[in-house]
Amino acid sequence: xxxxxxxxxxxxxxxxxxxxxxxxxxxxxxxxxxxxxxxxxxxxxxxxxxxxxxxxxxxxxxxxxxxxxxxxxxxxxxxxxxxxxxxxxxxxxxxxxxxxxxxxxxxxxxxxxxxxxxxxxxxxxxxxxxxxxxxxxxxxxxxxxxxxxxxxxx
Numbered sequence: 001x002x003x004x005x006x007x008x009x010x011x012x013x014x015x016x017x018x019x020x021x022x023x024x025x026x027x028x029x030x031x032x033x034x035x036x037x038x039x040x041x042x043x044x045x046x047x048x049x050x051x052x053x054x055x056x057x058x059x060x061x062x063x064x065x066x067x068x069x070x071x072x073x074x075x076x077x078x079x080x081x082x083x084x085x086x087x088x089x090x091x092x093x094x095x096x097x098x099x100x101x102x103x104x105x106x107x108x109x110x111x112x113x114x115x116x117x118x119x120x121x122x123x124x125x126x127x128x129x130x131x132x133x134x135x136x137x138x139x140x141x142x143x144x145x146x147x148x149x150x151x152x153x154x
Contacts, residue, residue, distance in 0.1 A: 006083065006098070006101060008080075008081060008082060008083030008086075009081060009082040009108050010050050010053065010054070010082060010083030011083065011084050013046040013049075014046070014105070015134070017039075017042070017046065018044055020039070021039075024036055025040045027116040027119075028120055029120050029121065032116055032117055032120045032121075037113075037117075040109065040112070040113040040116070041113070042107050043105075043109050043113075044110050044113065045110075047102070047105045047106050047109050048106065050102060050105075051102045051103075051106050053084070054083075054084070054102060057079075057084045058087055058123065059087065061086055061087075062088075066086065066088060069086060085098065121144070
């Protein structure tokens with residue numbers, strides 16, 4: 001979502017994760033603690049890192065003032081291409097539009113990871129305490145019906 005909406009440098013990790021996604025196996029008990037789990041942990045780390053960089057940049061601009069980054073300055077152009085823009089003087093809607101992909105990723109990625117972990121874990125204590133699984137009993141056939149079946153089979 002953020003890759004198409006904001007084609008800037010900070011969305012490059014999301015593009016790389018999106019391109020790697022076909023190689024991630026389906027979440028099972030084994031893969032959620034292995035390859036799939038690592039993929040989600042890396043996704044969460046990238047998301048948190050990108051969000052913290054955005055917040056830190058805004059805090060630096062708020063505390064040191066705008067003299068660091070002036071309009072159409074080389075540093076401002078580079079930072080804009082990286083994905084760091086000044087929010088000073090912007091309305092609430094443009095700021096939300098800029099932060100919304102990061103907020104969605106920050107909420108949804110850990111939520112999906114935790115749901116997959118919960119869905120793929122099995123409670124082995126119940127299996128061990130009850131012993132081996134007992135196969136279901138087959139329905140009993142009366143002697144009369146058994147004789148009928150034998151005659152049909154002849």
